[in-house]
Amino acid sequence: MSAADAAPRQREGGLLRGARRFSRGILPMAGLVVVTILLVMALAGPALAPFPADLTGAVHTATRFQPPGAAHWFGTNELGQDVFSLVLAGTRISLLSGLAVVALGAAFGVVVGAIAGFLGGWVDEVLMRLVDLVLTLPSLILAMAVAAALGPGIVNMVAAIALSWWPGYARLVRGEVIARKSEAYVVAATAAGAGVTRLLWRHILPNILSPVVVKMSLDVGFAVLTVASLGFIGIGVRPPTPEWGMLLAVARGNMPDDWWTAIYPGMAIFAAVFAFNLLGEGIRDLMDPKGRR
Amino acid sequence: MAAFLARRVLLLIPVLIGLTMIVFAITRLLPGDPARLAAGPNATPAQIEEISREFGLNRPLPAQYWHYATGLLRGDFGMSIYSRRPVLTDLEAYLPATLELVVAAMLLAVGLGLPLGLLAAIYRDRWPDMLTGIVSLGAISMPRFFLGLLFQLGFAMELGWLPLSGRFPLDEDPPPHLTGFLTLDALAAGDFHALGVALQYLALPAIAMSLSPLATILRMMRAATIEVLRQDYVLTERALGLSRRVILLKYVPRNAISAALTVIGLYFGWLLGGTVLVETVFDWPGIGLYATSAVLTQDFMPIIGVTLCIGVLFVLVNLLVDVAQAALNPRIRLR
């Protein structure tokens, strides 16, 4: 094992110690617990819903606007559908969309940033000007415009939102690549005869992984929030897909008498985003110990 | 200082040009035919063709851009296909409302966020700090539209303390139009009753909008203050006997605010783009709603107009932030 390979391996011990520190913090652990529950809900999805028929547009006019009770934990909406089932099914859409946005944005951003950082020169200049310009645009309106133009559907919505997400990663990765390009062990590997691509893969990318992972974990919450925001405006998903923001928008008209139709989807958004943010902060403290506190 | 300003203003021009280009490109490259949408579902191909020609949509892209760019310089933002009005007129009508909301929200966020962040850093790791930390994380996680809804439910419907929606009651006369900011116009006209009413209507939406930036500014200020407190010069200040009051109220804030300032500029731009959520809940007649309806009808000119407007404002605000940074930090302005 050459000196060039030795550097990344030292992180292992620190990670284990950090994991122990993480588990001692009550808030990140609470975040982790809630996120796990949500992920289970998302993945199992409709299978767990007590009234699965409601998810595909069944209407029960007889049981409209039932307040929360034994039969319907979260009550029913204007179509007599079980709010709990709707919120449960919405978990899958919101969560998976949010994760997809971050994954897509990160993937694209990392590639762009790595190219800019590694190649430098005019490629770097052009790409970074592009990044700056996209960052100047109002992200929500951009996402709205693109999503609306592409048409309804989750995939289009995810792509539209990811469009405003990638510049942050590009900038981050570019900075890290530039910082590490000149680090000693890269020089050492070059001296040992490593080719350019091998250099990129084996030596630089694993070490920029940490800040990217931290940023991703901090972004998921906001991605879920953005997805819900678009749903609230009415762009991206269409009924009967039970997206949380959309459920909230529809339920606005039922205020204040049938409050449960709005409160529960709203609380779901808040709980999910909060949990992801807690988890994200915990991961950030884990991987970047000299962070804020 | 003047040289610094001049340099920054000159740099604006290529940025603005780039902005118009990229916005134009994005809207033109998207699928969808606005002429068809504007003509309606039962239009004949001839009618669609007519509209297309009327709005210059059948010309090559660069020509369209040139036409648009030169029009901009004349103050012509194009026509809204949907409302059949010049976009500029629409913007004049809707922008002040949004600006008033965003400015009010930022005033709250900065006015509370900076001192609370300072306090959190001073009481670091003790219970006020812990509490503030959790609450601010919660504030950032709370969707603005849900918060607005809760405010309406609680303060308007249940308690009746504040109005439900809108900018001004329909049965009263708003103050004469001067800036478009109802609060400022009322103040200028000396109409304190109107001022009070405008503030009542502004309260809930502004608070709903301000929570997220308040939390972020607080955390930034806290982090910056902690960083400053670790500096050598603070140790020297303490070693030479300066009182806590002088250090914490005179020296430390100036050092810490630099970091928070950048965030304030960024958040302003972010808020401007995200007003639609709060405007929808409170029926606030701003550019957010305007842009959304334009998006839904694929009406390009308003979308471009609004995006450009926000982009320009964002750039201007960041310029202001840079100027403020230079005012605070002698190393920047005395190169």
Added chain:
Amino acid sequence: MNGEAAPLLRISDLHLTMRGDEGEAHVLNGIDLTIRRGEIWGVVGESGCGKSLTGLSISRLVASPPARYPRGEILFEGVDLLRASETAMRGLRGRRIGMIFQDPATNLNPLFSIGTQLADVALHAGRHDPGLLGVAGHAPWWRRRRAARARALAMLEKVGIRDAAARIDDYPHQFSGGMRQRVLIAMALMGAPDLLIADEPTTALDVSVQAQILRLIHDLVREQNLGVMFITHNLGVVAELCSHVAVMYAGNIVEAGTARAVLKQPSHPYTRALLAAVPAAATRRGSLTGLAGSVPGLVNPPPGCRFASRCAAAALDCARAVPPMVQVRADHAAACLRLAETVG
């Protein structure tokens, strides 16, 4: 000067522990030091020996958790500083006790003019000593500020800043390193203190500037009859400036006395090793002597002499208990059980 005069500062059996990630480190292990007016005490030792913490402890600037002072006292003009109130301490800092730190680049607030920073220190001192500014304590604030600024100007001139009147409103980054250190010295002396603690004030400066700053400090001390604690790791500076020297190792003072005595006849093995390591003009190339081994961990320190593990003359007794200070001569003491063997 007068040996019978009451000492300005007397540190007795000072112990300091710091709680950290790995446990509680015994950073200071029974420091005894007496400084009189007019004496310039050099405190030398390698990094981590505790010299900076000793200086900071006098002004009680060490954060107290995680620091703890389980034993000892610091008597300043008869008052135990360890047990004084924070208000009392704040009254002493900048007024009776002045401090200068190492890096002039980071010790001045970059966003305020030096005039503002100097005036604030003068204002603080003037609040307790109305005679300092020549203005009564109850005078309106603008009059006090003007007097403070006048004093700041006078101090700047005294420390050798040319065009002080023009430069008083300049910012720290507009001064060179040496001038910044002069400003910091002016700040430390604004309150006309009795004791000056200087923590490596010349380490970050060019050699040529170092000499000027040392001369400045020397002249000021002479003029105002200050007692000085001059912390450094540079024996050359000690030889040049200091009247007395205390050598520290791993939290203990291992040798102390007049500078001439200690430097001429080093008695403690560590002092001798330090002096041997300094290259002299006559040193042959390639023959630098270093010191083998490293400082012991301070979390579970060895019970006896902390230098024993690196000492050529160590015996079994050395590891049993910390050696007490033994008089080598009238003005010279060292903490070593093996003095008879090591002193030639």
